[in-house]
Amino acid sequence: MNQGIESRLIIHKILSDIKLKSINFDIAYNEATKNKKISSEDHKFIYNAVFTTLRNFILPTKIIKTIATKIDLDSDSYFLLLSSLSQILFLNIKEYAVVNSMVELSKLKSINSSPKFINGCLRSFLRKKNEFIKFEIFFEDLPNWFKANIKKITKKEKSDLIKNILE
Numbered sequence: 001m002n003q004g005i006e007s008r009l010i011i012h013k014i015l016s017d018i019k020l021k022s023i024n025f026d027i028a029y030n031e032a033t034k035n036k037k038i039s040s041e042d043h044k045f046i047y048n049a050v051f052t053t054l055r056n057f058i059l060p061t062k063i064i065k066t067i068a069t070k071i072d073l074d075s076d077s078y079f080l081l082l083s084s085l086s087q088i089l090f091l092n093i094k095e096y097a098v099v100n101s102m103v104e105l106s107k108l109k110s111i112n113s114s115p116k117f118i119n120g121c122l123r124s125f126l127r128k129k130n131e132f133i134k135f136e137i138f139f140e141d142l143p144n145w146f147k148a149n150i151k152k153i154t155k156k157e158k159s160d161l162i163k164n165i166l167e
Contacts, residue, residue: 053086060085
């Protein structure tokens with residue numbers, strides 16, 4: 001398997017394990033890389049891609065929900081698209097490399113996703129990329145656990161916190 005595809009498969013596994021198994025990055029990374037030789041360059045790429053995706057997941061998720069309105073947010077397709085958009089939007093990785101790698105990943109038997117679906121979603125995103133990057137993030141776009149906790153703080157604290165997040 002191509003190193004770029006192998007690295008992206010590891011990224012996919014880490015992201016899905018963090019969400020679906022509720023485990024931390026270190027455990028997910030160790031499970032995903034067990035018995036694999038990872039170069040220091042790939043190690044850096046995996047860390048950068050995963051943490052960038054985790055830090056910035058709100059915008060890519062909003063874009064994904066616009067492109068694929070009925071997508072299951074626990075599905076392999078979601079994690080492939082989430083990682084793809086993060087790599088294109090925030091890491092400035094060449095679009096064709098991301099699309100090609102993700103379509104190849106979706107062909108693997110261990111990934112429950114359609115290559116046509118992934119290719120179509122990514123192509124739709126790329127056609128409208130300039131519109132999507134202008135999307136604004138609103139309070140209702142934030143995760144439910146965050147919105148529930150923020151209701152417990154004062155109006156002034158809430159205003160300051162949201163202001164800091166959106167800056």
